[in-house]
Amino acid sequence: MTSKNTMAKGMTMTQKILADHAGLERVEAGQLIKARLDMVLGNDITTPVAVKEFRKIGKDRVFDRNKIAIVPDHFTPNKDIKSAEQVRFIREFAREMDIVNFFEVGRMGVEHALLPEKGLVVPGDVVIGADSHTCTYGALGAFSTGIGSTDMAAGMATGEAWFKVPEAIRFVLTGKPGRWVSGKDIILHIIGMIGVDGALYKSMEFTGDGLKHLSMDDRFSMANMAIEAGAKNGIFDVDEKTIEYVKEHSTKPYKVYKADEDAEYCCEYVIDLSTVKPTVAFPHLPSNARTIDKVGDIRIDQVVIGSCTNGRIEDMRAAAQVLKGRTVHPDVRCIIIPATQKIWKQSMDEGLFDIFIEAGAAVSTPTCGPCLGGHMGILAKGERAVATTNRNFVGRMGHPESEVYLASPAIAAASAVAGRIASPDEL
């Protein structure tokens, strides 16, 4: 007799990773556990608060100076005196604690594009980050989730965090996506379907044949937006593409976890990727999704292509493919921000910047900048932007009466040319 002799159901991928890191045989949805951490992340907004809390705990060392990453990326390069002071404060902490992974301007990137690229996260890891889009690393088959500054402080002090074990929704992807359909369109489609709290407290597990048609960059942008459905984490099956990516970027040992055949899911969606159309999320929720053929005539003032969702090399290439030989509409400002130094150099070497600049777009150094309405492209009252970012809440990119439309890089680039939300096929 094999393992089927117990009453216990199998575990999801997330549950298996959590069980292992809690030193338990098995865990169940709803159980509170303490898990060992492989990486603790913070940025220039959340780390200052975490450092203050860390001091209150009263430890004089962090649990492991190799397993903490601090990435000043939001108001970077520092936009004003206050943000410069915040970064100085965390820089001093990083020096004092001898933290290996502190990333300065010129060597940095937007955190969730940077960590995988630097090989700091691998399959099977448990990662917490004081940034909600930490869920991005689920693309690599890791359990990673956003937490707050106090959790970050506790994680830095103890190397552990408490979790409630989530139940999971299973997304079975089949078929091959059509032209101009990227990971971004698929995830906007999914959030439109289940809503901004459709996966609240839950884990989103992505599996199925369709995965083989999704590049790592597609998967990063999908896992990135799991939080936009309220999920605790999003996680992808590990396949050859994942392994290839990890071997190219990391020397860390990794472990591949697979959901049990009899794992329990609270529900399952089967999504035929060949039926997904390019999708745009209208203000002011990522779930206000409309397919490109239903957007109507929406005039725009600005386009932003970048962020931890879509500032990777494939995103730059998609934008260049659309902008090549075309020009940005006279009424539109188009701002392009490669997410890391490496992507920046790669874009330059591939000649993408020539295309962008000849088209009349601005290219910026890596930063979160406009994505959170920080700097580098803030919207005035009544202005509209198409952005490849992940949030379109009220006031997200500037004035409370401005509007953000979320889309893929191809749609964003086409919209920059057309002066209204458009598909590349309309140009």
Place this chain on the structure above:
Amino acid sequence: MKVQGKVIKYGDNVDTDVIIPARYLNTSDPKELAAHCMEDLDPGFVKKVQKGDIMVAGKNFGCGSSREHAPIAIKASGISCIIAETFARIFYRNAINIGLPIVECPEAARDISDGDVVEADFDTGTIVNKTKGRSYKGVPFPEFMQEIIRAEGLVGYIRDQG
């Protein structure tokens, strides 16, 4: 632990960008954050909020970013407790970790009106609406979280554990 206060009510999906817009995140000073709390949703909030008031909202309260500045701003503005139909999970964690009491109770969240006087008991999850003369049963915190709250947040909890 019990609190009583007047209710300020909001709808569904109150996100962290409206609780405290990113343009103010170049500081982590609770007083400065409180001065801009709820600004993009309810510019009158800062003027009308009084110490001990209770915030009541619909579904998915606190969705969006992980900024702890959001519960910090609400706490520093004088709010004693938040009651909502559901909370976004990072906000939920952060509120507990910084010692801002929250109660998940769909029935209360729907029935309570702006201006009602309400009492909330975190140990039992019971909420009493003094204005309407009704009471509702919310979800009490699990034991482990009660310990964190008793230690006035996660930092105190870890310190106590040595």
